[in-house]
Amino acid sequence: MGGNRIVVYKEPGVVAVEDHDMPTLEVPAEVAEAMGMTRKADHAVILRCVSTNICGSDQHMVRGRTTAPPGQTLGHEITGEVVEKGSDVQFVDVGDICSVPFNIACGRCRNCREGQTGVCLNVNPARAGSAYGYVDMGGWEGGQAEYVMVPFADFNLLRFPDREQALEKILDLTMLSDIFPTGYHGAYTAGVTTGSTVYVAGAGPVGLAAAHSAQLLGAAVVIVGDLNADRLTQARSFGCETVDISQDATLEDQIAQVLGTNEVDCAVDAVGFEATGHGAGGGEAPAAVLNSVMGVTRAGGRLGIPGLYVTGDPGAADPDAKEGTLKVRLGLGWAKSHSFTTGQCPVLRYNRNLMMSILYDKARIAEAVNATVIPLDDAPRGYQEFDRGAARKYVLDPHGMVPRAA
Known part of the structure; x- marks a missing residue:
């Protein structure tokens, strides 16, 4: 037919x-x-x-x-x-x-x-x-x-x-x-509001949508991190600050250069399980973004996680990651009293x-x-x-x- x-x-x-x-x-x-x-x-x-x-x-x-x-x-x-x-x-x-x-x-x-x-x-x-x-x-x-x-x-x-x-x-x-509701969901569930400082991990379309949504919600500063220079340029085109995670300077140090402090009020993981580790030699590290956003978010802050995580990844580097079991520093998030929102928007x-x-x-x-x-x-x-x-x-x-x- x-x-x-x-x-x-x-x-x-x-x-x-x-x-x-x-x-x-x-x-x-x-x-x-x-x-x-x-x-x-x-x-x-x-x-x-x-x-x-x-x-x-x-x-x-x-x-x-x-x-x-x-x-x-x-x-x-x-x-x-x-x-x-x-x-x-x-x-x-x-x-x-x-x-x-x-x-x-x-x-x-x-x-x-x-x-x-x-x-x-x-x-x-x-x-x-x-x-x-x-x-x-x-x-x-x-x-x-x-x-x-x-x-x-x-x-x-x-x-x-x-x-x-x-x-x-x-x-x-x-x-x-x-992507617009998904990015907005990430920013909203991270608690972005008037005057917030926000870190968005990932400058793909969902990350850019989350950054634009953070601006709509009243953020004072939106910082977008990625290792793709063209995508970082796109983030700057509508008023975002950027950090390059392929550089050896730590994420905390790069954020401090923007804000004068190495923490943000809230963060969004718009990368998901195909994440890359920090620095010039950073290879695939599926928990890297989750751990980094906990590291740079203030105590008592919130994390929106619209990035995709899966229960079956045949291409993962280790057996645990193939079933979605990642080395997440939950103790860090617990110690900082973070709140997390995950799942489909x-x-x-x-x-x-x-x-x-x-x-x-x-x-x-x-x-x-x-x-x-x-x-x-x-x-x-x-x-x-x-x-x-x-x-x-x-x-x-x-x-x-x-x-x-x-």
Whole structure:
């Protein structure tokens, strides 16, 4: 049948754009069977993908650093136009343009009712929490595609109030599916407020989103650390201070050069398990960032940890790290009375307010992350350039709608 081009993981370092069947209003068989729900999804919609982004979390799979099998479809950052809806969808209509939280949530379970949509109990037989196009997340098809099915649409979708306004600001609004709320979640749970001094580890798109979010929350100084010179330049482009962790000068000393003290009020880990140790000879060290943010955060401070940590990493350097057991200095965090927030961002907690900040020109997230539009067929190139450290957030444009809007 065909009719839906979609990005697929083939082997470590290789993705391809393949022709798959069009999505239907059905949930994956493994979810329906395990969770006792019908496959027929009258609660779902089919979206024509207006924009869909490449994420650092996708890169972990593509590098072979997860248990993702060949053939895994990719893509959880989705903005789309409703082209078909089930009979039970009441509050979104064909033609509406909507942001799709990367968390798939039923809206009915205890966790969803408590606002913890990142750990929905009904959409993934393997564990709490699910996402489109991701390993161990329930088998939901990815959204780096021309079309995608979104379940429980009335609950999950954020409808943009005006179509033309949405298309004009689509490069900013496309970030609402993941990295803007995720970065904001990191800064918010770290306790960033008016006058805070903040350290953000990582100048990839989520780190840059966290830095921009810290500014929105009123931080006095935001310091971003990375070893990629181009990404540090991007952080400085919107007013951040930077530190280069590839230098032999300690992180504490570099922070002291900025602040006059070697501690910050709060910190965000936007790196995750593929972390690198400090200094010119620093190799991969999965607990390095967690330990460094504890080291530079004041006693009584808080740490936001939106960076991804996994329970299965075939490429890890040691057996413990292969199952997510890391050498974290918990005693240091305990001694300093730190508070930690980890896990998937519950996107629905933040996305509407961040949408309003975009629509009324209070947030310029596309500029902060250097949004770069490419056609869907160029996804393999985007993955390669992103993996080499390009200081860009790649936005895939399956239907040629984004350049016209931009």
